[in-house]
Amino acid sequence: MTVARKLMLVDLFLGQNALFYSALLLTVALCVLEVILLLIGFSSSDSAGLYGLDGDGDVTGSGGGILGYLNVGRLPFTLFFATACAVFGLTGLAIQQASFAVTGQVLPMAVVAPLALLGSVPGTRWISRLLGRLMPKTETTALSQHDLVGLTAIVTLGVAKRGSPAQARVRDQFGQNHYVMVEPARVEEVLSEGQAVLLTQRAGHHYYATAATPLLTQ
Template identity: 40%
Template sequence: MSLLAAENLPFVIALGCLALIALLQVTGIGDVIEDAGDFDTVDGLDAGGFGAALTALLGLGRVPLMIWTASLLLIFGTIGLIGQAWIADIFGAPLAPLWAMLGAGAAALPLNSLAARPLGAIMPRDETTAIDLDDLIRRDAEIQIGTARAGSPARARVIDHHGQAHFVMVEPSDTDQELRTGDTVLLVRREGQTFYGVHYQSPLLGLGT
């Protein structure tokens, strides 16, 4: 049975979306999206009553929403592909796509809720050291991935006054300058979700510790 067969397509698409989320996280774009959209909380479901019960049941709020979504896509896609292959072996044909999606979704939601518990226990809780983004200005950062140019930011790691690491997108303050992986920069200003840095050598950086 082909992975690209119609009955498997919803699950292949789900795993493709998971790969896209992973790519966004690796490039740092995912952090910008989370900060801009406040994806770490689901405010509409934080109220008491049914909303709070649904939030707890689904495991929302235990981990950032992007992580919760990635976990759900992984479980949904895996259950769907394995389930379709298993059903085809037993009955000679897989389920129709709609029924397969409903079955995989019904199984994936509670399993994802269970997975959110250990994930939430091991992940750092940003709200305990929540800071204003402007508090990161005048702090050292280290370019982690890519080369930052004017109009093309790169992902950088900066430590706040609590000792908590943050990943931000940085462009050079000097438009003629490039900031490369491993460069130390001083964050001098911020526009929206993008910081601007000045390259220099800091003997006190110690971001690897």
């Protein structure tokens, strides 16, 4: 084997693919972390609360936009992020392997990373949807989602704008947490992450909300 070909193999397995191997290592680390948390009776989904529940306790997506397309909310965020990293890493390695097999060269990271990111979107969507169906559904107290109207919630993920909902956590009268999608009741309003909001109206799979007054948050 020539020195040049050896150097190209080093690029294939190390240099130009460091980002993709790092993504795969991160996937393994996240999975190990989740297993450890489960063994001690805890789960990242308990604290992150990235399940969206509809009125029947079914897991739903995160609304419109790219997050909804990727099924964010169908499974714990740690598992979703691990899935995205795994698909991104494998897609990048597959592209580099194909390039090396055809041309004997690996692509520069500035070229292959965007291609891998774009190519990983369909795979992430498909796998996250499959995993979401396999995940056990969270059991909740029998409660109509319309009963949450009038309660105060906390925006936990994203920034809510009209037409672009964000996730919020609301506790019902039984002490049960629900994770719902909210968007501003007023067109000009923006609801930021960590902000307390008042659920004013149920609309399909999400709620309209407005900023809660300090009196309501006490």
